[in-house]
Amino acid sequence: MAAAVAYLTQAMADLARQLAFAPVPAARKHVANALALVGEIDPDQSYPMGFVAFRITGFRVDRGLDDLVPGASIRTDLCTFVLEVSRRAPIMPDRSTGEVVTIAELAERWSVSERTLRRWRRFGLALEWFERDGAEPVLGVRESIASGVQVHQARIVARAGKFRRLAPAERRKVIEAVAREVPRTASLAQAQRSVAAAHGITAEAVRLIWQASGASAGRATRPDGWFARCAARGIPLPSIAQAAGLSTAHTSRRIVADRAARLAQTLPHVPALPTFVHAEASSVLLGAPWLGHGLVHRAPHDAAAACGTTHEANGRDFTALAALRFLLWRARAGVVGPTRPGTVDRAQVDVRWAAMLLRTLVSWHTPGVLQRLAAMMEAPVMQLPADPLRKAVELAQSCIVHAAFQIDLSTVAPHRLRIDRVAQLAFEQQLVRQPNLHAPGRAPAMHPQPVVLGDAVLRACPWIEAVAPGCGQHAGAQLLGGTAFELLAAVHGWRGDRPRSIEEMAADHGATRSAMHVRVAEAADAARRAWRASLAVH
Template sequence: MTAADGYRTSAISLVHRQFEFAGTDVIRRHLSELLKLYPEVDPSRSYPLSWFVFRITGVAAEDESDEDLVISGTDLLADASLLIDRLASRLGPEPFDPELDVTADDVALRLGVSRRTVQRWKPFGLPMWLARSSNGGARSVCRILIVDAFIARNESRIEKAGRAREDRVSKKTAGLESPRAVRSQADRARIARLIGRGQQWLIPLVELQDRVDRSRPVVRRLALQARVDHLGVVERPTFVPPNLDRPDASEVFGVAGSLDGDADEQSRRSLTEVLETVRGSLGAEDEEIVRSRIAAMHFARARAHEGLEAVQARTGAVREHDIDRVESDLRWWGMLLERATISGLGPGVQRFEQSIGRRIEQLPVKRIDDAMTLVIDGVSEAVQSFDPTRRTQGHNLDRSVGLTVSRRVARSSAWAEIKGARRRSMPESPGEISMLRCIPAPVRSLLAPVRWWRMLDGSARAEMEASPGFEKFAIRYGLQTPGRPRSLLETGRVIGVPSTRWSGEVQLLVRDLRRRAVSSLRRPIDRE
């Protein structure tokens, strides 16, 4: 068997895959058993895989082939160290226990070597993972018993490294040490692109760290910068709400911009049902509620615009809380834009059908999607340019939508050919229509968890809702009704727990949601 996923042996890689979709409680229990087992591994011996799995999980191997798999102690130390790192990253930083663990700085001091040398010795029996200190920061730690076992087995290695460090320090003092080679700009750009793509595919930072062979701080810095580069430029909204800098502005607009469940219900309807619904809802919505929602939408975009400009103007590394707030405001803006577009869809469809002289259902099948795209884009354009504070006679969303859709139809000669065409009936089972298409691409990608959630049927949603940490996930991504997307800091204030204690759990739920959404594509969605 060949190695995979950074492991020396494919056997431990398979063990890791068994833990990929386990819950946090299961991972925490298995990690605790693995840390108890680790000091007992002797690099001079070999161990059966079944023994390793049984010691961690307490489950005996049912496959007889597992009994025949034997792993050398040297490979087991390296692979188990990597497995500890990845399982710990799934949990996020746990509280530091000085009775059990010791920091990496203290380990380096005890061994008489540099901090970097301690990191290099991880595959040789010195695993490290992150723990949360009393001041809230995360620090690399190791189990005290593991350090004791490492010292007992590696006296010559430690002595040799200590002498080398003394020689290196003396050379540096004398000015004889040569400078490190500078990496090329092309190499740095390639690594940055790789990390950016990995973030979009929800690959954990610890795995990206192994793939690009860079330290965790470097990978984290590049990942945060990739998030900034992905957003590009957030344009200032056409209308900027007044009193944007008031301390209570976020609370005021947060109430006005609370999201209901209409967008979720709309996403689960067929095109025929959508058209029937919007035609029946003409004039049904309160105009003041629509105006308030659009004002909150402009507020969210204006705050995201200011936040991104501040991030790009600041010198030094990007701070996660700063870019996270920008992304959360853009998610809020995108979901409000979608909801306001649904409010204007009725007059948009009405004006389009008046312009071409036919109902959308009577168009040729190949033109139906083009028609809906024109209507949705026109309504979205009208919503984004609408000033909710203007109170002159005749200024309302329905009229703005009608004028915008009429101009779009007039600019395209393709729709003139539809006039006089014979009536056609829509297919029996037309596909669903996604209103997320009205949101620009960079922001639409931030709403991937919302799109995946809408793809699930009732039973899959019930399973997700029963998962630990779902409440935090729903608050963060605006899936509660009423609710709105929130940043890490805002979510932490709502639930009363700092984000360092639950952000890893939410990331696990996002990965699980993506897996379920992909699986749901292979079966029909339950509309009940």
């Protein structure tokens, strides 16, 4: 999802907020009307907002003394409105839309970056989200709109793509100049700026020429995700930068990019309920006090703990499941498309919270699902031998996870939702294929040693590992105790409370966001070193 964009006029922002609750068919009609109006607006004239509201909604509103707004601002805001509304109501390309080109294809055609195309809303380039069969919505533009912008803004489009028309000999000179400048400067970006000034072209042009050449700045390449994995282990930022041969600023950006890419690759595509796009969705869906306390943050260690006392959900299944789906949907929306450090941090907090809610649901319903197996065996489940017992518990947990993502919340009444019943049906179907697990008359088995379980939830949901702390960080934090453990426990939810963001912790401790980020990073590094020291002792 594209990063949130601001409107130039307050009146247009108010109109967009009023239409935020419109159903999908009405939202698509608003987009079509706004697109039609974009082509009619003269940027050199002024228009009353009542006229704009009527053209979008079809309703006349008595606004009293209606201020005139410059056409250039209205055209930009209309394109912003199309981008924002089409995100929650994408349309399938058809005859009414004509040919559609994706933003990546248009950027390549015009030899500009996607960021440049997003800035060209002021020229009437209305980017729009389109549906695709069996895939995520894609950001693109109607061919008719792109052709119109290219005709009316031919000079600007041509100038923006000028660097592509450099002669091959000139491109080689630019590449060679960058290679000579890199050893003399502090960073690759500084070398590219110096070469751009010397050759009379933009730094962006030099960067893309260098990138297209496949040249290397003499630094060791790192595999995908390397920066994020190092940061998750608690390795300090300067150490990561030194190992990669990059500046700390560049390394910080690479960490953010790696985190966003891993989340975007692993997070499931959760269909959005109509309520997810409302402005109050967060306060409503996440407002129940029990959603932030008494949660399960890690898998049970042994079968006895997993098969313990049955928890009474007390009709909380729908609330927990809706919150889980909303958190995953919001996190995915934050890492698809252009990302910023704060956006990725918030997405990670949402994913950690969603993982705890899922583990809590599994903890609630595992004993109830296993009752089906006990009825077939005509004996308690704990009488199974160690290996069948382990398989049965992990199978029950997998069925609960599967049920949590298969239930259609839009077709079930909140008070009638029972995840355990859906999981029990799937569990029975799996047991039919494994008759050795429920053969009656089996001699009861004794378990002098705990039957250690694997993490069935983690195996079914790889996105949980994307936000998990580095190896040994929890153990190291427990060895340290004190402030280090308190900070890391708040970030990861180790005490059963919902994970806290850096902004929330900074407000609680009366510190700035950057200072709190440093304190958390230092605590993670101390926990890593404490864990490694304990391994050396043993």
